[in-house]
Amino acid sequence: EAQVTQNPRYLITVTGKKLTVTCSQNMNHEYMSWYRQDPGLGLRQIYYSMNVEVTDKGDVPEGYKVSRKEKRNFPLILESPSPNQTSLYFCASSSNDPSSYNSPLHFGNGTRLTVT
Amino acid sequence: RKEVEQDPGPFNVPEGATVAFNCTYSNSASQSFFWYRQDCRKEPKLLMSVYSSGNEDGRFTAQLNRASQYISLLIRDSKLSDSATYLCVVKGGDDKIIFGKGTRLHILP
Numbered sequence: 001e002a003q004v005t006q007n008p009r010y011l012i013t014v015t016g017k018k019l020t021v022t023c024s025q026n027m028n029h030e031y032m033s034w035y036r037q038d039p040g041l042g043l044r045q046i047y048y049s050m051n052v053e054v055t056d057k058g059d060v061p062e063g064y065k066v067s068r069k070e071k072r073n074f075p076l077i078l079e080s081p082s083p084n085q086t087s088l089y090f091c092a093s094s095s096n097d098p099s100s101y102n103s104p105l106h107f108g109n110g111t112r113l114t115v116t
Numbered sequence: 117r118k119e120v121e122q123d124p125g126p127f128n129v130p131e132g133a134t135v136a137f138n139c140t141y142s143n144s145a146s147q148s149f150f151w152y153r154q155d156c157r158k159e160p161k162l163l164m165s166v167y168s169s170g171n172e173d174g175r176f177t178a179q180l181n182r183a184s185q186y187i188s189l190l191i192r193d194s195k196l197s198d199s200a201t202y203l204c205v206v207k208g209g210d211d212k213i214i215f216g217k218g219t220r221l222h223i224l225p
Binding site: 033035040041042043045088090104105107108109110112 | 161162165218
């Protein structure tokens with residue numbers, strides 16, 4: 001089954017404790033992206049990657065890191081999480097240009113992160 | 117003016133009714149437009165792309181008005197299962213993908 005898999009689904013952690021949220025897709029997609037969703041603010045892009053070893057900042061990259069060593073994986077790293085990073089996170093992927101009508105974004109199930 | 121604007125709703129609509137909502141965008145160079153559906157606490161899923169000539173998929177019709185810079189979504193014969201948040205997505209002139217904040221729709225039995 002074609003899918004984007006995020007782990008974990010739920011994570012509660014404390015300020016300053018490094019964490020990684022994994023994202024993996026099995027559709028051979030070139031494009032991958034991370035979003036956070038907060039009430040009243042909608043989906044905001046954190047980082048995106050057009051292909052292996054190519055990553056770019058989105059709208060809210062501060063406090064986050066990503067890597068794209070393999071095509072299928074795009075982990076999100078929080079080196080020193082803070083309470084303002086409490087949010088619902090989504091990973092998404094698509095083939096080539098996500099604006100193409102033939103390549104919509106496929107989203108993972110989401111990771112609900114709480115930083116205390 | 118915000119890049120992509122939607123009426124947050126909620127729209128409370130009786131089952132079987134027709135409902136329509138719009139999304140306005142500020143960048144006249146925007147090229148691509150989509151409607152996504154998001155159920156509570158779930159991931160967004162593509163509902164339909166929006167083509168320049170307008171397009172229909174069953175009970176759903178999407179329209180694009182470039183002159184007035186808005187897209188619309190029309191749902192006919194609404195079902196209880198249509199209750200969700202509908203996200204407008206626009207690809208800006210700088211290759212950015214911008215999501216609207218969504219319009220909440222509640223279909224009432």
